[in-house]
Amino acid sequence: MRVTWTAEEPARDGAGGSDGGGGERVWRLTFLLDPEDATTGACTDGQRMELRTNSCHVRLPPAGPAAPYTGRGEPYVHPDLLAVAAWTMAAPWTRRRVTFDRAISPELAEAISDGWGIEAGPVGERPRTGSRLAISYSGGADSVAVAAILPDAPLVHFRRISHPRVPNRWTHYRSDVLARLAARTGRELTVVRSDLEFLLASPRPGYPEHHAVAAGALLLADELDLGGIAMGYELGSRWLGGDRYLCRYTPDNPMWAPEGRWGRVFAAAGLPVVLPVGGVSEAVTMRVALESELRDLVRWCLRGSGDGPCGTCGKCLYKELIQAAVERRPLATTVTAKSAVARKWQESPPYGGQEMIEYGCARVPGIESTPFARAAELLGATEESTRWLDHCYPPAIEEIPEPWRERVAAYMEGVGLMTPDESARVENWGIG
Numbered sequence: 001m002r003v004t005w006t007a008e009e010p011a012r013d014g015a016g017g018s019d020g021g022g023g024e025r026v027w028r029l030t031f032l033l034d035p036e037d038a039t040t041g042a043c044t045d046g047q048r049m050e051l052r053t054n055s056c057h058v059r060l061p062p063a064g065p066a067a068p069y070t071g072r073g074e075p076y077v078h079p080d081l082l083a084v085a086a087w088t089m090a091a092p093w094t095r096r097r098v099t100f101d102r103a104i105s106p107e108l109a110e111a112i113s114d115g116w117g118i119e120a121g122p123v124g125e126r127p128r129t130g131s132r133l134a135i136s137y138s139g140g141a142d143s144v145a146v147a148a149i150l151p152d153a154p155l156v157h158f159r160r161i162s163h164p165r166v167p168n169r170w171t172h173y174r175s176d177v178l179a180r181l182a183a184r185t186g187r188e189l190t191v192v193r194s195d196l197e198f199l200l201a202s203p204r205p206g207y208p209e210h211h212a213v214a215a216g217a218l219l220l221a222d223e224l225d226l227g228g229i230a231m232g233y234e235l236g237s238r239w240l241g242g243d244r245y246l247c248r249y250t251p252d253n254p255m256w257a258p259e260g261r262w263g264r265v266f267a268a269a270g271l272p273v274v275l276p277v278g279g280v281s282e283a284v285t286m287r288v289a290l291e292s293e294l295r296d297l298v299r300w301c302l303r304g305s306g307d308g309p310c311g312t313c314g315k316c317l318y319k320e321l322i323q324a325a326v327e328r329r330p331l332a333t334t335v336t337a338k339s340a341v342a343r344k345w346q347e348s349p350p351y352g353g354q355e356m357i358e359y360g361c362a363r364v365p366g367i368e369s370t371p372f373a374r375a376a377e378l379l380g381a382t383e384e385s386t387r388w389l390d391h392c393y394p395p396a397i398e399e400i401p402e403p404w405r406e407r408v409a410a411y412m413e414g415v416g417l418m419t420p421d422e423s424a425r426v427e428n429w430g431i432g
């Protein structure tokens with residue numbers, strides 16, 4: 001795999017279309033496959049994927065006064081940051097070695113070698129460091145909870161834009177709505193626009209690796225003096241196997257454990273991944289988000305118009321179950337058990353995100369007349385059996401890098417820490 005980043009001339013006013021683009025700094029990524037590489041692969045969570053094209057753009061907002069430049073007048077970004085951003089898009093296709101266009105640090109080369117068995121180079125740069133923590137902010141309940149816990153941290157929002165050579169059949173994805181909501185937070189915000197999701201031909205446009213959402217934060221890390229990137233992955237994603245590994249305790253999660261392959265790569269680039277809500281369930285993040293001043297800006301659905309979420313997709317149904325449980329009210333949905341999006345809840349467990357299905361089924365009044373009736377019957381969960389999901393799993397706090405650990409710990413003490421028995425529920429998830 002051969003990777004090249006090119007800084008293009010700043011876009012002139014209007015060049016980015018009607019909703020911005022004037023003065024944007026454009027980084028173009030191109031990668032060329034070596035003979036042993038492949039256009040099919042799997043991302044770290046095992047999802048099979050197919051590559052559609054080999055180039056994309058990351059568009060940063062106009063340069064501020066602190067933006068560093070090289071002697072040649074090119075915007076300066078530490079080569080490790082460029083390399084990690086590229087690796088979030090190139091890793092699934094790379095088989096033996098990756099050759100970057102700028103020398104990287106030996107620490108990063110070692111992290112790639114240890115994590116993937118891939119030889120990375122050339123080597124010959126000193127590692128970078130930074131000091132501030134930014135939040136990768138999507139606007140969903142989990143990232144709003146992170147923003148509420150860290151009220152001073154700047155937000156970086158990834159916004160999907162069309163790819164010049166790939167037809168966009170996903171126009172119902174309202175990335176414009178999410179970007180507008182992010183702007184209304186009143187927080188220090190950088191919106192990064194990119195077509196990188198259109199690198200994938202299948203299963204659909206999306207991040208080649210989950211970490212590609214941080215491509216913009218990586219390219220901005222020197223300018224914003226970033227020393228960490230906070231993401232909204234919660235207990236289920238970090239410790240319980242998430243959506244794809246069903247019901248499995250995953251202390252060694254390759255995506256989100258600090259010693260996992262991605263944790264090490266980001267740390268080597270001086271931008272460790274920080275999971276402030278890694279110890280709490282989606283019930284807690286929902287509660288924190290709904291109690292925060294950002295409550296009206298929470299939006300987990302990419303399909304809804306400016307007026308609100310669509311209310312009919314699978315994600316809306318799942319999040320409505322959690323919200324109704326947190327608010328102790330009946331489910332408000334038009335989705336029926338016969339709907340396609342509710343089909344999996346008519347089947348037997350295990351389910352992805354099962355802990356939250358148990359939590360919701362145990363708490364939503366009248367669950368027996370909702371699309372979750374069958375799941376509720378099969379799971380037999382009670383408030384008592386799901387109480388651990390209201391508390392924080394202490395090892396998640398230990399994973400927070402030292403500069404930010406104390407603040408998160410103080411917040412989580414307010415939420416309540418899990419007892420040893422409750423922690424055992426995490427550690428025996430999928431076994432008992």
Ligand SMILES: [Zn+2]
Nearest residue numbers: 301310313316
């Ligand atoms: Zn929806």
